[in-house]
Amino acid sequence: MTAVAGSFLVEMRGIVKSFGPVSALRSVDFSVGHAEVVGLVGDNGAGKSTLMKILTGVYRPDAGEIWFEGRRVHFHSPLDSRRAGIEMVYQDLGLAENLDTVANLFLGREVCRSLGPWRVLDETAMEQRAREHLSALRVELPSLRVPVERLSGGQRQAVAIARATAFAAKLVIMDEPTASLAVAEARKVLELIRRLKEQKVAVVLISHRLQDVLEVADRIVVLNRGRVAGVLEGSTTRMEDVVALIVGGAP
Numbered sequence: 001m002t003a004v005a006g007s008f009l010v011e012m013r014g015i016v017k018s019f020g021p022v023s024a025l026r027s028v029d030f031s032v033g034h035a036e037v038v039g040l041v042g043d044n045g046a047g048k049s050t051l052m053k054i055l056t057g058v059y060r061p062d063a064g065e066i067w068f069e070g071r072r073v074h075f076h077s078p079l080d081s082r083r084a085g086i087e088m089v090y091q092d093l094g095l096a097e098n099l100d101t102v103a104n105l106f107l108g109r110e111v112c113r114s115l116g117p118w119r120v121l122d123e124t125a126m127e128q129r130a131r132e133h134l135s136a137l138r139v140e141l142p143s144l145r146v147p148v149e150r151l152s153g154g155q156r157q158a159v160a161i162a163r164a165t166a167f168a169a170k171l172v173i174m175d176e177p178t179a180s181l182a183v184a185e186a187r188k189v190l191e192l193i194r195r196l197k198e199q200k201v202a203v204v205l206i207s208h209r210l211q212d213v214l215e216v217a218d219r220i221v222v223l224n225r226g227r228v229a230g231v232l233e234g235s236t237t238r239m240e241d242v243v244a245l246i247v248g249g250a251p
Contacts, residue, residue: 008067009171009202010055010086014062024050026226027064032171037193039217039234041210043246046223048206057081069170071108082210085170086111091179093160097149101141102130104148111240119207134164138196154185161192165201172196173204178212190216210242222246234239 012034017025024216025047038050043175053059055066066073068084078088094102103163103167106126111121130144139158141151148156157177174193178186186209193203193216207213213220217234222245229245 002144007033007081009036009069010050010065010205011065012055012209013065013067015051015066016062017047017054017059020060020098023226025061026052027038028038028223028228030221030228031040031201032204033218035197035202036218037197037203037205037216037234039213039220040223041208041213041220041242042204042205042223042229045109045225046246047226050073050174051191051223052088052175052204053204053219055081056086056173061137071243086173087164087169088173089157089164089169089177091161091176093146093156095160098147101134101144101151101159102127104159105130105133105166107163109152109167136199137165137192139192152185153181154188155183157185158192161196162187165196165199171204172203175203175206176180176208178207178209186212209244214239214242224248 008031012030015025015028015030028047028051030051035160040052042048042211050059053233054061057078057080060076066075067130068238093196096107098109102123111122111125111129113125127144134141139162141155148159151159161172161177177189181189196203205217207211207212214234214237220232220234220237220242221241222229222232232241
């Protein structure tokens with residue numbers, strides 16, 4: 001891999017993806033800066049999920065390049081992107097509902113200790129690390145040891161985000177994180193996104209709730225029929241500007 005100078009954590013250049021006769025992405029350029037929050041919006045079928053599935057190694061692009069931390073990369077699987085420091089929180093969260101918060105945070109990455117000839121789970125160490133991580137994110141839960149199915153929707157979302165960032169993630173992609181939440185719980189998720197930015201973690205926020213995107217995004221990328229319809233500054237953009245690009249595309 002050849003290094004290149006640049007200010008972005010992620011650069012996707014000229015990404016093309018088709019499924020049979022259907023063109024899902026048409027020469028899309030997409031970038032995320034270090035510790036930047038980028039809103040990714042568009043109507044259903046605009047290409048948002050396809051673009052992020054390429055970034056996370058679920059799909060391979062038909063054409064185009066992906067650069068991560070100044071190096072060209074080829075993600076052949078989600079494991080490749082995760083090893084690079086990219087995590088995705090899907091809309092269904094992917095939590096093991098019957099397990100507690102500690103078990104969910106360390107699922108597949110359990111901490112073990114030696115007990116004679118055996119290796120056993122180090123529950124104490126995992127709970128301590130879970131408490132420290134949740135405290136750093138200022139996530140408050142009634143208990144770390146109740147099944148997550150007994151938590152509220154906002155609390156489960158917080159657990160999913162905490163799991164995604166528990167192992168040195170550099171970029172977290174969130175798919176509709178506030179879609180099914182009440183206003184108060186949605187606000188807590190937006191605060192959590194701000195805290196990730198403070199901790200130098202970049203975020204891609206995919207959402208149809210445009211007010212949430214406008215509230216936290218540094219930039220907003222609008223996709224329309226597989227193309228980039230526009231890139232807007234979060235601090236100066238009005239709702240109607242975003243809607244116009246979603247509906248009409250680039251002028």
